[in-house]
Amino acid sequence: MVANFAAKRLGKELQKINSSLPPGITLVSADNFEEWLLDIRVLDKNPLYEGQIYRLKFRFGSSYPIEPPEVTFVKKDDRPIPMHPHIYSNGIICLDLLGSQGWSPVQNVESVCMSIQSMLTGNSKNERPPGDEEFVRGNRQRPKDIDFYYHDNTV
Amino acid sequence: MSGGEGASTPFLTYVVVKAHTNPWLSTDFDFDDEPPDLGIHKDIHQKKKTAYDISFKVYKPEDIQKQQDDLINEVNMILDIRKEEAAILLRYFRWNKERLIEDYMDKARQVLEAAGLAQSSAKPPPRLETIPGFVCDICCEDGEGLQSFAIKCGHRYCVDCYRHYLAQKIKEEGEAARIQCPSDGCNLIIDARSLDILVTPELAERYHTLLNRTYVEDKETLKWCPAPDCENAVECSVKKKDLDKVVPTVQCACSYRFCFGCILSDHQPAPCELVKRWLKKCADDSETANWISANTKECPKCNSTIEKNGGCNHMTCRKCKHEFCWMCMGLWSEHGTSWYNCNRFEEKSGTEARDAQAKSRVSLERYLHYYNRYANHEQSARLDKDIYVKTEKKMVQLQKESGMSWIEVQYLNSASQALQTCRQTLKWTYAFAFYLARNNLTEIFEDNQKDLEMAVEALSEMFEKPVGELADPKLKVEIMDKTSYCNKRRIILLDDTANNLANGAWTFNVDFMTPTPASGSSSRR
Numbered sequence: 001m002v003a004n005f006a007a008k009r010l011g012k013e014l015q016k017i018n019s020s021l022p023p024g025i026t027l028v029s030a031d032n033f034e035e036w037l038l039d040i041r042v043l044d045k046n047p048l049y050e051g052q053i054y055r056l057k058f059r060f061g062s063s064y065p066i067e068p069p070e071v072t073f074v075k076k077d078d079r080p081i082p083m084h085p086h087i088y089s090n091g092i093i094c095l096d097l098l099g100s101q102g103w104s105p106v107q108n109v110e111s112v113c114m115s116i117q118s119m120l121t122g123n124s125k126n127e128r129p130p131g132d133e134e135f136v137r138g139n140r141q142r143p144k145d146i147d148f149y150y151h152d153n154t155v
Numbered sequence: 156m157s158g159g160e161g162a163s164t165p166f167l168t169y170v171v172v173k174a175h176t177n178p179w180l181s182t183d184f185d186f187d188d189e190p191p192d193l194g195i196h197k198d199i200h201q202k203k204k205t206a207y208d209i210s211f212k213v214y215k216p217e218d219i220q221k222q223q224d225d226l227i228n229e230v231n232m233i234l235d236i237r238k239e240e241a242a243i244l245l246r247y248f249r250w251n252k253e254r255l256i257e258d259y260m261d262k263a264r265q266v267l268e269a270a271g272l273a274q275s276s277a278k279p280p281p282r283l284e285t286i287p288g289f290v291c292d293i294c295c296e297d298g299e300g301l302q303s304f305a306i307k308c309g310h311r312y313c314v315d316c317y318r319h320y321l322a323q324k325i326k327e328e329g330e331a332a333r334i335q336c337p338s339d340g341c342n343l344i345i346d347a348r349s350l351d352i353l354v355t356p357e358l359a360e361r362y363h364t365l366l367n368r369t370y371v372e373d374k375e376t377l378k379w380c381p382a383p384d385c386e387n388a389v390e391c392s393v394k395k396k397d398l399d400k401v402v403p404t405v406q407c408a409c410s411y412r413f414c415f416g417c418i419l420s421d422h423q424p425a426p427c428e429l430v431k432r433w434l435k436k437c438a439d440d441s442e443t444a445n446w447i448s449a450n451t452k453e454c455p456k457c458n459s460t461i462e463k464n465g466g467c468n469h470m471t472c473r474k475c476k477h478e479f480c481w482m483c484m485g486l487w488s489e490h491g492t493s494w495y496n497c498n499r500f501e502e503k504s505g506t507e508a509r510d511a512q513a514k515s516r517v518s519l520e521r522y523l524h525y526y527n528r529y530a531n532h533e534q535s536a537r538l539d540k541d542i543y544v545k546t547e548k549k550m551v552q553l554q555k556e557s558g559m560s561w562i563e564v565q566y567l568n569s570a571s572q573a574l575q576t577c578r579q580t581l582k583w584t585y586a587f588a589f590y591l592a593r594n595n596l597t598e599i600f601e602d603n604q605k606d607l608e609m610a611v612e613a614l615s616e617m618f619e620k621p622v623g624e625l626a627d628p629k630l631k632v633e634i635m636d637k638t639s640y641c642n643k644r645r646i647i648l649l650d651d652t653a654n655n656l657a658n659g660a661w662t663f664n665v666d667f668m669t670p671t672p673a674s675g676s677s678s679r680r
Contacts, residue, residue: 005294063319065293104340
């Protein structure tokens, strides 16, 4: 019954996504209600991201959308991890709306993609978060178990 | 008999200590420091409050509930707002009723908004409704007859989604006092009455338990008794900034003795900060402790241990919501918009860390001297306890064999208790002494320590004697004398130490009595 809950909502989201998606966002795969892949690109001429396409992986728990989905960038030959002071080089994103404190069940896959898109658009710093190397080496946790602290509304 | 030596040593001690501390004494302290007559020490300690006594009060769960209810009722009457809303306001003001009322009278709108409440209106409290044409934004259901719910902000969701949402917050996140409307960016808080309409009784109970917890955690003067399964809270007015002057040891109704300042078990005579350092130091050689000290810090406000495992330097304590900078531990608000770069940190911390390391190497031998004695008392206290458990059985035997009554064998009980408490105290005297600079006061302290230690070891030895010998009336008298002597020596030692601490007379070899600049600025105005 709980799994149904997520499936029902994701089914409706998929319907909507299949009919239309905002510019710069494309669905790569949505074969089940556990994991979806989407590609995003930055629309304006930000030199950091121009001409690049980035791949996002969404993983949904059975309590989605009450619980936030797990969203990370995945690396492929033609899909790098974008440079950003809130994005670790292993693809983990430090974004408040992906944590249980900042998440609202009203959010959806599309709105999350758009938020990440605009997070890239607004950035001009060609850098990783402080302690990136150490974090990437040491982290064994799932993103949702990490206590991120969010403060920065500008990016 | 030990009475003679007991009367002479404290006398001497007292005089010297007083002479020493005199230049430091403020006039008001002189007054209660005055021992009326040193000859009648024994009686004084039963009547007069010692310097280390502090006042505190123990509250049972029902008392805690009642306190909240009383405050809520009062605010409910004075401000004419619903009880569940009064509760939210009080929580926002950390149960400071006076400030709440004052602020509310002054600027009701802002206060309501900041606390997460809608403007008061005459509307009836929210209830389940079936609205034609309603579509739930969470599950996208739009079936006819779909029951929905909205708090005052009007963000309406179906009952199922609301329940899921609340269950997630309460069960998975342990949140209660600040569960907000599910809508994105809506800060309105879901009140207790709405919650009770929506969730199962089991979940509601959990919710109310969590709420009760926040009451104690929100109030600086209240702390939970840390003993396992004890549900009491203790009220004590000793403030965090006074912890360098006093060691606030309290005893819960469950008989557990603990320090109100740091919630560790009784660590008199050593002040909290010293204890913290000592424990950290003692645990230094274990990998876990190394990891903790390398990867965690304490919240400068509530002392919760925090691990930072990613993200930026802007920390918000989960427990007390204090916002600070991970780098310098200072208030976040003072950082302005300067991102997560805290430049103040680098040079200072670097030298501090290096200094600390060098020091600890040089003093390793000295440290081991104190540590071994500290650990020994901890170990012995455990052994004494074991022996007492065995002795307890033998006390029954003793009653049968020697014809002593129950009351007549209770001296063993008292002796065991004295051994436990004195060893606990002795244990911490070694941690304390480790941090003392060498001077006359320290020597007096060590004399007191030696006296207590010798007495305790002597008592411990008598206590270990086989049951057959314990029946000997002569030994019984000796044990009783030694017991009371131990207790007396302990009081003298604690009294002396507490007095000097209150007067700031101790000289420590490390500077831990002045808080770090960052935490200092946040606790003062």
